[in-house]
Amino acid sequence: MIHNLAKRAHDRNWTLDPVIRSLLDTDWYKLAMQQFIWRHFAGTRVRFTVINRTASVPLAEVLNEAELRAQLDHVRTLRFTKSELIWLAGNTFYGQHNIFSSGFIEWLSGLALPPYRLAREGDQFRLDFEGPWEEVTLWEIYALAILSELRTRRGYARLDEMDLDILFARAKARLWSKVERVTGVPGLRFADFGTRRRHSFLWQEYVVALLGARLPDIFSGTSNTYLAYKHNLEAIGTNAHELPMVLTALARRGQLRGCDLAGAQYEVMRLWQEMYGGAMRVMLPDTYGSTWFFRHAPDWAADWTGVRLDSKDPFTAGDEALAFFAAHGRDPREKLLIPSDSLDAQRMLGLHAYFGGRIQPGHGPEDFRNAADFHDPAKWVHVPRCRISAGIGTNLTNDVADCAPLPVPEFLPISLVCKVAEVEGQPAVKLSDNYAKATGPTEEVAYYRSVFGAEGVADLPVST
Amino acid sequence: MIHNLAKRAHDRNWTLDPVIRSLLDTDWYKLAMQQFIWRHFAGTRVRFTVINRTASVPLAEVLNEAELRAQLDHVRTLRFTKSELIWLAGNTFYGQHNIFSSGFIEWLSGLALPPYRLAREGDQFRLDFEGPWEEVTLWEIYALAILSELRTRRGYARLDEMDLDILFARAKARLWSKVERVTGVPGLRFADFGTRRRHSFLWQEYVVALLGARLPDIFSGTSNTYLAYKHNLEAIGTNAHELPMVLTALARRGQLRGCDLAGAQYEVMRLWQEMYGGAMRVMLPDTYGSTWFFRHAPDWAADWTGVRLDSKDPFTAGDEALAFFAAHGRDPREKLLIPSDSLDAQRMLGLHAYFGGRIQPGHGPEDFRNAADFHDPAKWVHVPRCRISAGIGTNLTNDVADCAPLPVPEFLPISLVCKVAEVEGQPAVKLSDNYAKATGPTEEVAYYRSVFGAEGVADLPVST
Known part of the structure; x- marks a missing residue:
């Protein structure tokens, strides 16, 4: 048995195991929407915010804030690579060529994610992303995937190699x-x-x-x-x-x-x-x-x-x-x-x-x-x-609950969303078909309901 | 991603992947019995033979004869290592020290497995081991484990990496x-x-x-x-x-x-x-x-x-x-x-x-x-x-049947035994409590039954 000494040393050597490896590691519709925003609403100032709808899970106690910052910081260092942009430009999506314009691809090549704001509020994090909509929009998926995987890693820490x-x-x-x-x-x-x-x-x-x-x-x-x-x-x-x-x-x-x-x-x-x-x-x-x-x-x-x-x-x-x-x-x-x-x-x-x-x-x-x-x-x-x-x-x-040989609460998915909260300093509102999924300040939600009514809206359990 | 080039080359380079890695890779009772034989019955000539009780599986068609020979030959090159013998001598078994005498350990240190005889008979192999009982006895487990694992490997050949x-x-x-x-x-x-x-x-x-x-x-x-x-x-x-x-x-x-x-x-x-x-x-x-x-x-x-x-x-x-x-x-x-x-x-x-x-x-x-x-x-x-x-x-x-994503008949265990067939040129007999597990020539079995009777003997399904 000859060991790979370089690998063994490297495995114990890393300073960051990135959750997000590429700016492409996002839902494809974010890119389609991003081009829509870039074309029609560039510069619109928005604030996205993370909401943990599973309030019983004290995220700020489960996760290490420094690790979270390191992962978020890492995303800000990422750029779309040349190969990725060539693929975005050259691939067909839904059978259509040239979905992404050359101007948008050119703009993407220079994109760096805007700053985030992270603070602790009680046992939860307050995590906000503010800036031009066409830049901020991408944060949603990276932020949620990071929070989700850091929680997973806390779960791993309960398990030895055989358990894993x-x-x-x-x-x-x-x-x-x-x-x-x-x-x-x-x-x-x-x-x-x-x-x-x-x-x-x-x-x-x-x-x-x-x-x-x-x-x-x-x-x-x-x-x-x-x-x-x-x-x-x-x-x-x-x-x-x-x-x-x-x-x-x-x-x-x-x-x-x-x-x-x-x-x-x-x-x-x-x-x-x-x-x-x-x-x-x-x-x-x-x-x-x-x-x-x-x-x-x-x-x-x-x-x-x-x-x-x-x-x-x-x-x-x-x-x-x-x-x-x-x-x-x-x-x-x-x-x-x-x-x-x-x-x-x-x-x-x-x-x-x-x-x-x-x-x-x-x-x-x-x-x-x-x-x-x-x-x-x-x-x-x-x-x-x-x-x-x-x-x-x-x-x-994320369907691995009960797969570990011992209980790992961190493997139970939680309902975490990252929603647009403000547009040009004014609140954004979603009503949804489910009362539990409405977002926005109470008064604004009430105003929107006065316009749209509540027909067909129900109370359903919100899972993940 | 840096590849371990030595490992990758080695993985495609081997001439034999041994089933039996060590002469210790046998049932412990074989060693206890071997010392018993060595002490009291050294030199008694016996012949062990492999019997495939699952005749519906044509072993000689499933397995490659050359691969089987290579594995059996490999066992003949094995020797108990110094560390293994020290462990056998120094370990306690069932709470007893010095189960194995220094004379036996000394004798083991020089042991090489005697030759085997392999021939094809119809769609089955005839595999015999003949020689002094104290040497031949060890072949049983190595032979069975080799036949079993070579069959497994035939099954692997049906599967790609994802299936595996x-x-x-x-x-x-x-x-x-x-x-x-x-x-x-x-x-x-x-x-x-x-x-x-x-x-x-x-x-x-x-x-x-x-x-x-x-x-x-x-x-x-x-x-x-x-x-x-x-x-x-x-x-x-x-x-x-x-x-x-x-x-x-x-x-x-x-x-x-x-x-x-x-x-x-x-x-x-x-x-x-x-x-x-x-x-x-x-x-x-x-x-x-x-x-x-x-x-x-x-x-x-x-x-x-x-x-x-x-x-x-x-x-x-x-x-x-x-x-x-x-x-x-x-x-x-x-x-x-x-x-x-x-x-x-x-x-x-x-x-x-x-x-x-x-x-x-x-x-x-x-x-x-x-x-x-x-x-x-x-x-x-x-x-x-x-x-x-x-x-x-x-x-x-060997309980992996139905675990592969497609049917692999080679993963269904078969009833394979390796039994003593002859002692000093005369047939050996087992009656067992199950008629289906009796071994020996029909006439000899009949003679033994005339002595021991058949009280309490039944017909039971023979599984593995």
């Missing part, structure tokens, strides 16, 4: 049981949306590489741009609440030309389709309540490709979306639903049964608890009501 | 579920008896090291001498059928002084206790039928420490053994049962419930399917009827 080996053996066995469960289900499609709350970068990479290799017809790709780049996978993504939140906040102050508070989210769509069009036209209707959104949406919105379902019970939300298309005379079977809220394999298969096929008389979605049922034509025939493609996050990339 | 990773992840997860199942069961004890039919050396090493570290009060040790030496574990073992088989074959020809056919197996015991005594006095009553054995055993046999149960239903066999001790006026509670035939966790726990404690009214052994039941005093109280310590073989070291 069992941890990953069981995590891989669990992952494989998911693969077996979905293998061969006709028409099933899903993507990895799990960058922000992943167990670790390396575990996400393992999961994504395995799914890419073993479920080539079912796993459509990953939201993680770096993993798509490194592993030759499709980069997947739609768009996020920050766009309507910022534009609506601007409209609230009369700073969005030609748009009032209620119309700003449709202005997002108008500008988005002008920039991207095609398959990237997937709307996110729940920022101020989906029911209100669909009732007031312009007819051209029904030309969009699909709808992302993010905070309402997805069975209800999907029916509502399909009814919108039908009411405007478009064929729902051509439309795409993307459920992305707290999905796991079980729920994904239930939604696939409900939207993706025809359930035979005497059987309901509850008959689809086992993937095997999908192979039984007596129960199920693949005659889709619409197209459906799930986005699975935490349950894919 | 899933294979071991799931095998480790399964192993850990066994650990969880037995953790905390009062009084439970078991040892690894799985060298001869292991998946591979490295997997056996993983299993044994994990059990040694995580079940220190339950896992009593391993029959594998090399692993005991390397990992500071207890070497465990009793004695095997070859002793009564050879001595009885000698007696059959009038070549065992003062002993007839029926008495030879008790002569084994007399010589064994003279040499070892103490905790090593564990009898193996089933060579010619346990019922006959106990009926004719001398009274001093009831002074022995315990009984190994190897071919009869172990619930029946254990009751029979305890009845023997009671009938001779010895307290069964002080005696030790060692079930070792086709055990798995389920059966071990059932036996532990039956012999190792008092089952409360209204509950039977079938209530102990879940280890958790052992913690419920309403069902079970640890008031042993005797001592019991299981020996688990294949189900511990």
